[in-house]
Amino acid sequence: MSSSSETAATQATWTPDRPIVSIHGVHKRFGDFEVLRGVTFDVMKGDVVCVIGPSGSGKSTLLRCINALVPIDEGSIQVAGQEVHDPKLDKLALRKKVGMVFQQYNLFPHKTALQNVMMAPIQVLKQDKAEVRERALKLMKKVRLNGKEDAYPGELSGGQQQRVAIARSLAMNPDVMLFDEVTAALDPETVKEVLVTIRDLAEEGMTCMLVTHEMGFAREIADMMYFTDNGVIVESGPPKEFFANPRDARTKEFLGQIL
């Protein structure tokens, strides 16, 4: 999957039999409030992992820690063998390997959809413009937005914007994709088109980590479910088992409210 020699070099310590993302004993405090209180789990390459839990339980913070948008206080996170909790961390090198999609899309409003997709590979990876353009057009087709290349974000619906955001992250050829409640701000009708796009990605073998409230979707595509509450993982397991008979009282209560 490594697209350039640079990522290959930093992946020297990582082999496909080891987890692509390895989270161990992670603590994160905002002032006096401890958002994450010792989170540990691994994600293997090609896995789809869904993290669910009540709001304020630290799910989004956990995703943000993985690409170093938020620094952690204790513990270790390794992405393809690179330690995130390290003062000498090359954040930019890490972020080239980790794509992220946000709840509020966060497209660049002064650029067209296609330019949004092309920007990072050209500016950050210094790739050839014509080559990037070709790839970006393919990605737009992949997220079923061919014909909308020249539209500005303001002219697109929420679901369309979110799919552009997915294409924009994919253009960097990441090893892992993080989805932070990507359908939470969408109309019910447009949720589906975004979920279909994510499912296609998962089926192609992309490693995905989702924070979501779409339980039905999680059950369908996840290889592993994690339930967080108060900054710790309360329960985990393959979705069939997880949804059929949750063991922990808090999981039961949460699923009872949602399902």
Next chain:
Amino acid sequence: MRAAGERLYGTTDLPVLLPPGERLLRRASRERTDGVPRLTLKAWHGAVIAAVVLLAAAAAQAQGAAEARPGVLTALWKWVPLLVEGFLFNIAISFLGMGIGTALGTVLGVMQISLLPPVRAGSWIVTQFFRNAPWLVLLFFCMFLLPFEFRVMGFVVPFPDWVKATLGLSLPVMANVSEIVRGAVQSIPSGQWEAAESLAFSRRQTLVQIILPQCIKRMLPPWMNLYAILTMATVLASVVGVSEVMTLTQRVLSAESRPELLVPFYGFVLLLFFMYCYPIARFTHKLELRYVVKL
């Protein structure tokens, strides 16, 4: 009658769509709540000012005619080319001052959002110092601080008064632009920074490629406002002897030494500034309406 009007015009919040009677009624009630009539300047108000100036001139002309000296209008007409030339000099100073102030202010504004605390603090102090200083004092400061010529490798580079005055005026412009830039950058939603960071953009790339381009629209109206203020402030340069429109007017008046010329001449200068600055103000207002931040 009322019902018919409503059927014809429908219900609307836009005053322009209302029948004239209704529109006046609304305006009257709004003015009652304000306590004073609202002043909305139209282009023809400029014509009124012009008329007042001309009338004053004509009155003075009549007086002057009695004393068998050339009339006021004749005197004014004689000096118009010189005064307009002086006014063009004011415009030139304002252009140059704005250019220098904007260039320095943009750098200073970006320094204000630096991640390095000393850079941030230093630029903040400079900004606040020049923003809260009287323009005239800054002007005097530049006049007497800077030498009248520089010697660079044996060459003598003259440094005339008007250049010093321009630099003096560009200092407060710099400080204000710095605040405009800082404010605009901070008004961009944090999601834009996060998205750029997660795509591995460096901070510098994020600022140049993503944040600043989005700021331009937001900065344009306050920036144009500042320009209009600067243009009006260029007459301060007359205090330090630069040959701009006010200095020239004073010289002309003392050469003519006729008290009845004072009002028409200064009125003419006022009119020049109004004709130049008012369209800028209108245009700024239009831009503000168009770029109003939608939440």
